[in-house]
Amino acid sequence: MGKLLIVGSVAFDAIETPFGKTGKILGGAAPFIGLAASQFKIESAIVSVVGEDFPQAYLDILADRDIDISGIEVVKGGKTFFWKGKYHNDLNSRDTLVTELNTMADFNPIVPDNFLDADVVMLGNLHPDIQMSVINQMKERPKLTILDTMNYWMDNAWTQLMEVVKKIDVITINDAEARQMTREYSLVRAAAKIQEMGPKYVVIKKGEHGALLFHDEHIFFAPALPLEEVFDPTGAGDTFAGGFSGYLTAAENISFESMKNAIIQGSNLASFCVEQFGTERMLKLQKHEVEARLMQFKELTQFNIELD
């Protein structure tokens, strides 16, 4: 069984949308990645850090899904990373109201021994130095290393980010970030420039407008499933990354074809994530629901034109 190593924040989120608000609930990139990846037949582990205030029940949620949580350090007397945000009416933008890094400020990731040979490493959005530390701990180069990052690190840790980018196989960023990273407006040109920086595969996320996969001259596009209602977009990008990396960990080989399927699987799982607050929907998700919606993705995009 393939092994997936997930490095990312584990946090408290407090979310406000036009539909309601939550108190402190389970959040951070790693739980969303882990819950999505657990849909596939793989072994997975999370490397992260929390404070003593983090409920055992939240850790149990992850462990119950056979996610190895031995790499989640619990800092005695420490407080868990906390993010509070409020979405605007169209749910396409949000204001961050609170960011308390707490224990995350001194996060020193330690990869558990039995995941030093992971097949796939999913580096969630974190300081590039943390991501590099994990890359350097691996016994040998994994089959696939996937990087998520954001504009904040481009602004504040460009040199370190570029060092990490050289060592990875896949980068997932959004369209604005791809443009910022390359100063190219055309996503086709931006993806070509990013491939020159290191990663052979570039995934550009466009939120409600879907995701693009670039590799050499090849391009693949997966739409987001049109939904009657988006309830809470929090975690959609991480759920996408979890479906993507989870599928590829279970896949027999890494190719453009398997990447295409991984993009669809990621988009599919993300379409559930946004239906309820935080991880709520992902915790209840049933296999038959996932499969039914995959069929909807097929219907949404597949056609058969014959040329004369």
Add this chain to the structure above:
Amino acid sequence: MGKLLIVGSVAFDAIETPFGKTGKILGGAAPFIGLAASQFKIESAIVSVVGEDFPQAYLDILADRDIDISGIEVVKGGKTFFWKGKYHNDLNSRDTLVTELNTMADFNPIVPDNFLDADVVMLGNLHPDIQMSVINQMKERPKLTILDTMNYWMDNAWTQLMEVVKKIDVITINDAEARQMTREYSLVRAAAKIQEMGPKYVVIKKGEHGALLFHDEHIFFAPALPLEEVFDPTGAGDTFAGGFSGYLTAAENISFESMKNAIIQGSNLASFCVEQFGTERMLKLQKHEVEARLMQFKELTQFNIELD
């Protein structure tokens, strides 16, 4: 051979983009629709109006492609509709610098006798009263009536627009207009409401983000082909409408399946239109180029996930 009746503006356009600017060139909705539709084995006619200043060479361009131009009235002493616009750097928005309606202000459409039994009627973006006049002239209800419209008519001729909307089969509008028309942010809900207003098929154009087709519970999505460079977006929407309506005029039957192909054909032709100023690229377009790019559309969107 199927007959397509095209009703729309024939105009002078003057365009400025970050890449350059033009003088007065061939523009208006109908030429773009007609040129795209002429890629298919159909008979077509344009109903429109121009002034005496309109060059015979421009009319010849259309006639050379077997488009019946007997329905284009040339008003003695009149001036042709003129539009001048300037695109912003990202090419996603533009400022209209000049709109001179001229002869278009009193346009009274007369459908040529031999097109009173057209199979498909493509109503380009015009005052709803003009669109209704054409609908009323038809001998019997066409197999398919397709309506293009815009926010301007929602603001200024809502009642008349709603009368037209009741009598058509397909509406093509952009996402902002679909939201304005229904006061629903979700495009899924907006499309459902629009179907209640009349049209069985709703096509929502999202520009560089592709197009959605809605019909009952079915949804189909076609992306826009990711391009290295968009040179001039003018006419892309009309070219889409031309490919869409042209394909369906040539198709043996009207079904969700043939609509899907029509959306792809429209998107495909639109991807050429934006490569040069105005109609330039469409005038040079070769069949083998169209087919090669259709293959790119397949590669871009087709995948094969097997469920276990």
